Amino acid sequence: MSMCFRQVARRTLLCSSSSSTNQAIKLGHNSAVAATTILQREFSAAKKKQTINNNNSKKEPTYQERKEAEKQQRRETWDKKQARLERLKTRRDHSPKDVKRTLFRSWWDKELMYHNKLQRMAKKEGKPWRIRVAAMVERLPVVTPDVEEWEQDYIDLRDFLMTFGKEYPAETGFMFAPDKEEDHIVESVEDLIAGLPFTPAPRETEADASGDVKTLDRQLKTRLYLTIKSDAEGTLSGPRWTLPSTLAETNESLLAAAERAVSDSVGSDLKLWCPSNAPMAVNMRVYNDKLPDSFRENYFGEKIFYYRVQYDNTGGGVDEAAMKADDYAWLTREEIVEKIEEERGKHQAKFFHFML
Numbered sequence: 001m002s003m004c005f006r007q008v009a010r011r012t013l014l015c016s017s018s019s020s021t022n023q024a025i026k027l028g029h030n031s032a033v034a035a036t037t038i039l040q041r042e043f044s045a046a047k048k049k050q051t052i053n054n055n056n057s058k059k060e061p062t063y064q065e066r067k068e069a070e071k072q073q074r075r076e077t078w079d080k081k082q083a084r085l086e087r088l089k090t091r092r093d094h095s096p097k098d099v100k101r102t103l104f105r106s107w108w109d110k111e112l113m114y115h116n117k118l119q120r121m122a123k124k125e126g127k128p129w130r131i132r133v134a135a136m137v138e139r140l141p142v143v144t145p146d147v148e149e150w151e152q153d154y155i156d157l158r159d160f161l162m163t164f165g166k167e168y169p170a171e172t173g174f175m176f177a178p179d180k181e182e183d184h185i186v187e188s189v190e191d192l193i194a195g196l197p198f199t200p201a202p203r204e205t206e207a208d209a210s211g212d213v214k215t216l217d218r219q220l221k222t223r224l225y226l227t228i229k230s231d232a233e234g235t236l237s238g239p240r241w242t243l244p245s246t247l248a249e250t251n252e253s254l255l256a257a258a259e260r261a262v263s264d265s266v267g268s269d270l271k272l273w274c275p276s277n278a279p280m281a282v283n284m285r286v287y288n289d290k291l292p293d294s295f296r297e298n299y300f301g302e303k304i305f306y307y308r309v310q311y312d313n314t315g316g317g318v319d320e321a322a323m324k325a326d327d328y329a330w331l332t333r334e335e336i337v338e339k340i341e342e343e344r345g346k347h348q349a350k351f352f353h354f355m356l
Helices: 002-027 032-058 063-090 099-123 147-165 189-194 206-210 252-264 331-346 346-355
Strands: 129-139 224-230 239-241 245-247 271-273 281-286 301-312 327-329
Touching: 032 063, 032 327, 099 281, 099 346, 224 252, 224 331, 239 331, 245 252, 252 301, 327 331, 331 346
Parallel strands: 129 301
Antiparallel strands: 129 224, 129 245, 224 239, 224 327, 271 301, 281 301
């Protein structure tokens, strides 16, 4: 019964729509609501058919036209490339990038592979590592470093512009009345120093002139590090220049061992400030078979942890009477690297160069 009712309803709707359409056309009215759906469907189909015919009627480009279009595209690409190369000649971003980072990675990647190899060798032989702690006692710069030549030129130009300002043509009326000439005098650095009510201390001290490396009154523009000459590390060649170090004890923190390394080497008069409990770097040293057995004690080698501590000038200096090291010196990074390279080679010198 439901199927019959649906068929009857559909036929009735079609008939009513057809009759309404005919009546709307005859009377000229636009209120034929039921016929709208049928007219829209017929119009859409006709428009779609017309669009297909129009697309088919368009002519495809010939071989010569396609060839000319490709040639034009290649010419535009070439012009853009040449214009970019011309811009690169004067663009500052064309300068080399990450030079120091690349130099460090070229050393660090090989060093990391070497350390991993030593770890596998120690594990294969079943031997433990001995823990050694070294302290980098650092004296901070006392005066500001010297400026570069280009930076000094910029400072002079800035002072000149701040003194004289901008000059406009007289007819514009922008310029103020001229002031006194003495108001626009740029004093040199020597004139400024001469006008001070006190005499500044020299940037180059007597220790720099005499070459005394056992005093802190030298190399005021850079950092100094406490370096000792000792054979506490158990070397076959005898005493050598190194940083204060000691073997860590069982119930002792690494930072406490670093402080003890300084006091055991140069006395306890030095007052230190430790900025962190974490080490600055770590290095590995494999024991030579020629070392005495009493020193090696069945260890594969040493893991040396380096701590950076700063010298506090409120304390004393090196106590030469209580010093256990053979000699000591306050050296710059370049001086330490030079001594390490003479005694141990370039490999260890690079480690101190990047660490300090």
